[in-house]
Each structure stands twice: as C-alpha cells, then as structure tokens.
Amino acid sequence: MNRTLSLSVLSSLLSATAVVASAAAAPVYLNQDNMTVVVGPGTSSGTFHNTFNSGATITKVIDAPSADAEEFHDQSTHIWFTADDVGGGLELVFEFDASYDIDTLHFWNYTSEGYDVDNVDFFFFNAGGAQVGALSVQPDLGSSGGIEAQDIALAAPLNVKSVTAFLTGSNREVDFQNIGFSAELSQVPSPAASGLLLAGLITATGRRRSRG
Ligand SMILES: [Ca+2]
Ligand SMILES: [Ca+2]
Numbered sequence: 001m002n003r004t005l006s007l008s009v010l011s012s013l014l015s016a017t018a019v020v021a022s023a024a025a026a027p028v029y030l031n032q033d034n035m036t037v038v039v040g041p042g043t044s045s046g047t048f049h050n051t052f053n054s055g056a057t058i059t060k061v062i063d064a065p066s067a068d069a070e071e072f073h074d075q076s077t078h079i080w081f082t083a084d085d086v087g088g089g090l091e092l093v094f095e096f097d098a099s100y101d102i103d104t105l106h107f108w109n110y111t112s113e114g115y116d117v118d119n120v121d122f123f124f125f126n127a128g129g130a131q132v133g134a135l136s137v138q139p140d141l142g143s144s145g146g147i148e149a150q151d152i153a154l155a156a157p158l159n160v161k162s163v164t165a166f167l168t169g170s171n172r173e174v175d176f177q178n179i180g181f182s183a184e185l186s187q188v189p190s191p192a193a194s195g196l197l198l199a200g201l202i203t204a205t206g207r208r209r210s211r212g
Contacts, residue, residue, distance in 0.1 A: 026184070026185075027103070027184055028100065028183055028184065028185060029066055029067050029180060029181075030062075030096060030180060030182070030183055031062050031063065031064055031065065032062045032063050034096065034098075035096045035097065035181075036094070036095045037058055037059060037061060037092055037094050037179075038058065038092070038093050039058050039092065040091030040092060040093040040164060042091035042164070042166060043081075043089070043090050044083045044084065044085065044088030045083070045084045045085075046081055046083040046084050046088055046090075047081070047084075048079075048080065048081050049080045049081075049082065050080070051078075051081065053075065054075070056075075056076060060076065060077060060078070060079065061079050061092065061176070061177075061178055062094075062178065062179060062180065063077075063178065064108065064149070064177075064178040064180055067104075067106045067149055067151065067180055067182055068148065068149065069148075069149075069178075070146035070147065070148050071108055071146065071147050071177045072146055072147070073110070073111070073147060073177065077177055078110070078175060078176065078177045079174070079176060079177075080115070080173075080174070081173075081175075082172050082173055082174070083168070083172040083174070084172070086170070086171075087168070088168070088172060089166050089168035089169075090166070090168075090174045091164060091165070091166050091167075092164070092165045092167070093162065093163075094162060094164075094179075094181075095161070095162045096160070096161055096163075096183075098186070099127050099160060099161045099185075099186040100159075100160055100181070100183035100185060101156075101158045101160070101183055101184045101185075101187075102124075102156040102160055102163075102181050102182070103153065103156075103181075103182050103183060103184065104151050104153055104154060104181065104182040105137065105151075105152040105153075105154045105179070105180075105181060106149035106150070106151055106179070106180040106181065106182065107139045107149060107150050107152060108142055108147050108148070108149050108150075108176060108177035108178040108179075109141055109142040109147070109176050109177075110141070110142050110147075110175040110176055111142040111143070111144050111147065112141065114171070114173065115173045115175035116139075116141050116169065116175060117139055117167045117168070117169060117174050117175070117176045118138060118168060118169045119136060119137075119138050119167070119168050119170075120136065120139065120165050120166065121135075121136045121165070122134060122136070122137070122154070122156070122163060123163070123165075123166075124156055124157050124160045124162075124163055125160065125161060125162045125164070126157075126159050127159070127161040129162075132160065133157035133160075135154065135155065135156070137152050139152065139176075147177050151182075158186060160183075160186075163181075165179065
C-alpha cells in the first residue's frame with residue numbers, strides 16, 4: 001500500500017471530522033422550541049399578581065422567536081412576581097433538549113427601576129445533574145417602547161443540560177419579558193463516530209508501517 005493512499009485516507013478522515021465539528025458548532029437560539037421552563041421549588045413566598053391570568057403559563061418567558069425579537073409589555077407577554085421579603089425571588093429551571101455550550105444570555109428586562117430585575121444568579125448542571133458552574137449578572141433596564149434583549153456574554157461551563165436562575169429585585173419586584181440563550185451543541189463525539197475514526201487511523205498507521 002503506498003504512502004499517498006495512506007495520507008489520502010488520513011486526510012479524508014480529518015476532513016470528515018472537520019465537517020462534523022463545523023456542523024456541531026453552528027449557533028443555536030434556545031427558546032420554547034428546544035428547552036422547557038418551570039417555576040422552581042426555590043421560589044420565595046410572594047405573589048404573581050396577574051401573571052397567570054387567562055390561562056397564561058410560565059412558558060411566556062421563553063417565547064421570543066429570536067434573540068433580536070422585540071416584545072411589548074402587556075399582560076400576555078411578561079412575568080411579574082413580588083417577593084414577600086427583601087432577598088426573596090423567583091426561581092426558574094430551564095431544561096435543554098441536549099447538552100449545549102452557552103455563549104450569550106439574552107434578557108428582556110422591564111423598563112423602569114421600580115419593577116425591573118436587578119440580579120440573576122445562574123447555576124449550571126450537566127446531563128448527569130451535577131452542578132458544573134455558577135455566576136451572577138445584573139441586567140440593564142429594558143429599552144422603552146418595544147423591549148429588545150440585552151445580550152450578555154456568559155462565561156458558562158461546557159456541556160450544560162439545565163440551568164437554574166434565581167431572579168431578584170432590590171425592592172422585591174421581579175418583572176421581565178423573556179430569557180433566551182445562544183449556544184452551540186456540545187461536541188461530545190458519538191461512540192460510533194469515534195470508533196470509526198480510531199479504526200481509520202489504525203488502518204492508516206498499519207499501512208505506513210508495512211510499507212517501511
Ligand atoms: Ca414573553
Ligand atoms: Ca429594580
């Protein structure tokens with residue numbers, strides 16, 4: 001077997017790997033299409049006012065169709081929670097349809113200090129349920145008129161399958177429109193793909209050795 005063929009096999013394998021890697025690296029916007037959200041058990045005592053009137057559900061915090069979507073503040077679009085005590089807040093638990101490497105948080109905050117979210121504590125979990133990181137962000141006020149997302153770079157860990165967010169306001173008020181994430185599908189090679197690559201490399205190496 002000649003060296004040219006061996007190199008050609010190696011080259012093909014590396015190209016195939018690059019194609020797989022670039023396909024997996026395409027950014028994904030995470031919203032109601034590829035994650036779920038529930039009100040977490042860590043939510044403090046408080047009131048949701050008219051948040052769930054008319055059959056509305058918590059899913060309205062992940063219904064922005066894209067990261068640059070504009071949303072108007074009305075009863076069908078936002079969440080309003082008031083904690084009974086300072087320090088209390090709303091806990092949301094997001095579950096993704098796969099493991100992702102999160103790049104960016106998109107946060108549509110309320111437009112005035114009297115009700116907006118002042119701090120969000122994030123906790124990140126892998127597919128096994130183990131906590132793999134935590135960080136806090138202080139989002140800006142929402143833009144007036146149609147509210148657009150503030151894009152906040154998140155130094156989040158890799159391979160995140162679920163996220164818990166604890167949202168608070170310094171005056172007990174938590175009012176916002178949406179949360180979304182931009183992420184890339186985590187690159188965990190499938191056993192079949194890595195087995196194929198390994199077999200190819202062994203074959204190519206064996207051919208090179210037999211030639212010498
Ligand atoms: Ca919404
Ligand atoms: Ca505030």
